[in-house]
Amino acid sequence: MPYSIAMVSDFFFPQPGGVESHIYQLSSKLVDRGHKVVIITHAYGGRNGIRYLTNGLKVYHVPFYVVYRETTFPTVFSFFPIFRNIIIREQIDIVHGHGSLSNLCHEAILHARTMGLRTVFTDHSLFGFADAASILTNKLLKFTLSDVDHVICVSHTCKENTVLRAALDPLMVSVIPNAIQAENFRPLNYDHRVKKASNEFQINSIPRRVGQDDIITIVVVSRLFYNKGTDLLIAVIPPILASDPNVRFVIAGSGPMAIDLEQMLERRVLQDRVELLGPVRHEEVRDVMVRGHIYLHPSLTEAFGTVIVEAASCGLYVVCTQVGGIPEVLPSEMTQFAKPEEDDLVAATLRAISALRNGKVHPQRFHDQVKAMYSWTDVARRTERVYHGITGAISEQEFYGFADEYDGEWSATRSRAGIQNFALIDRLKRYYGCGIWAGKLFCLCVVVDFLLFVFLEFWFPRAGIDIAKNWPKKDPTEKKSTHSNKQHGRLKTRRHRSRVESDDNSHG
Template sequence: MRIALISDFFYPRLGGVEMHLFSLAQRLIAQGHKVIIITHVYQDPVSKSKRTGVRYLNGPGPLKCYYCPIVPMTDQDALPTFSSTLSIMRWIFIRERIEIVHAHQATSTLANESIAYAAELGIASVYTDHSLFGFDDLASVILNRVMKASLSTVNAIICVSHTCRENLIMRTNMDPTIVHAIPNAIDASKFTPDPSKRCKERIKIVVISRLVYRKGIDLLVGIIPMICSKFDNVDFIIGGDGAKKLALEEMVERERLQSRVEFLGSVPHAEVRNVLVKGHIFLNCSLTESFCIAILEAASCGLFVVSTEVGGVPEVLPEDLIFLSKPNIDELCNVVEKAINEKIDCRHDEIKFHSSYNPIEAHERINRLYSWDRVASRTVKVYEAVLQKKRLTLEQRLGRYRSVGPFSGYVVCLIALSLHFYLKFLEWLQPADQIDVVPDLELFPSKNENDESSKNKKKDSLQS
């Protein structure tokens, strides 16, 4: 299959959506599918140059990424227009002979627009939701109405947890039969425990997160002084950056905890494991989470996890690998204290885990439970199902858009009609047969590595 993964959020930006896109794409490529990424222009944080045009990312297979000349508006999100990106999207879809458009994340403008474009072009579409949203605040109400409109023509929806699935169905009133729950995963081989790196004299609590309000940094500001006052041998390692970092630094200076709280700043994903293996406990204070890959990575590295009991977090880890707490300072502090008392053994000269918790065994369990190969295989089954469905006619699409609302339905229909006629103009201006398509190349060796003919065939294809 030929698949386009589309989102405003991708490398060099780091986060759960970005890692999901990259990991899923690589496993789909390894299974023999053609996968491309479509996103907008990014500024490289290292070289400070603009990352634009077509790039290839390393991995098990060559991952082709289109960094389209679309300027982000705010928070790396493109300006919503529902027209200006149609020409370049159509050109890419035809050039790459895309069969499935797979959009990611509710707040991504490109993702929402691409679903509408796919319906107009007669291409199957799939959407993956990564976050939880509310029902009462103005931003959530507007986003829910936009999602209801953009998902009207989608063929299937994937959510990263059962909680996320229920939340999406209630927010958008979607047909539950097309909404699937496929959890995230990690590459456990890259997150292995290393007891030799763990401090033997002091207990280390690790926090790696974006330092923003949604991640519960205000809770962390209240917890750190309380834990440090109760335990003389506990230190904190904080990795990440964001708007709430200043509040943490002010608290550390006010409480004079400079020697017990270490700030690492933004941590590249390749270095996350090296930070995690230094700790004993991983602390997640999020106020809302649909899945939380970070606690999976921490548990795989052998850390015991303490987390707020929000969203899909209770679905992620077995009960003996995590302590859950309500998102308030006092209870979270008590749960951290419980984790230190019950899981850490400080009676000897060397600080270590109690016999009731085995970091190596925890890693092996995570390796068995979560796998990107399994996620890719389940996603492929969704792709196969949507390819069997008939594409919607213009009349059927307008009927679905009309059901969005008594007034907004007409607005969405007007946008859809303008897209339809704009597409007709583009087809007249640049017919599909005038766009050069990308030829297929055999980029992977055959299963029989000793087959000389297959080696020669691979060599010839790569040379061409």
């Protein structure tokens, strides 16, 4: 059953990042599986209005004011009129929001529930519980997820974090990891020209040998923010370079802490051994990574870490901090783990250098393993199953894993984890339990949102909104018939030629 899906987030291309790549790749694969997908984000520079990407993927760039790190200014209600217009134009069935810090995502889920649409939320981040920013973010997340049909997290650590932050039933949270397009992240000497006896080409990877005196290049591709471990990176570069004269760094990325990194290099006079590339586009990441032997990831918090998978796919040995969901991403033979501390990260990097020089690891073989582990086609299939579950296309027993023989035992859980009701009174009950004061405020927001919806339905009726035409798609049956027609035409041509030849022979 095909769905019309709206992916909503503040974070999308042309800004590079894991969330942006996730939305694009997942949307493209869902389109390949026969669904209709539109993406709703804010305007980026000169990108306003509607843009079309490959596969007929449509992007709505809404002109809203951006306040911090590409997130729009929260207005709660002003997004509703244009959001309703898009939803009706595109005949959307499911609204899928991405990112705890995305204002558009939170508002879209609220408005979608008011309009009677099914909603899904994907969390890509980890947050704490003690500082003021985390407390406010968690309360906002609790508001949004009190009335959502299902939640997806990119790792089991992320799921545990989200369940605690939003006080969710674990049954309504699924774990679907990120993936990569492995074909776009091949090692430098990945050879396609090796032929098997059966005349089929096979992929072959030739491992690079690193001698004791060869230069080893350590690559870092990251946004230069505090949570990405830029402070830790600045601290570990000098001791790593001092311990081995044949080590070089290549660092790609930008951010507010780039100036701190540059000042350290000038103070230590390390400009000849550390190359700063600045911001790079996502399609250029592979070209940066294949220049190195080791990928260093000093992040302080990470729900998944897609860039780690990309590095391993490019044939790099990964050194990373053991935080968040990172230990779930790659097997131990591909990584050297370290605590998020200066001394331990330096020691782990030196161990990785020693392992490469002594031939104990062969990172060029990682690509085939990563390709087998992570696939966007699999991510799309599992996400599609979530859509089936929240729309009732599959039974709750199948979706949540209930067994018929435990019907009585699961009855209470089933009422909590089942498909959410759209009735306003039921929605208010769910929001009211969010806190003594917050619950009342949330209920007020829902009531105002409902009244605004009634006003829009009366003054701007649906009949006055044009329905957008879908991107034309080729019918696979038509393709098969075209192919058979071509074969039939070739057969007729051969018969005609043979008839002419036979006539010529008879005349001769």
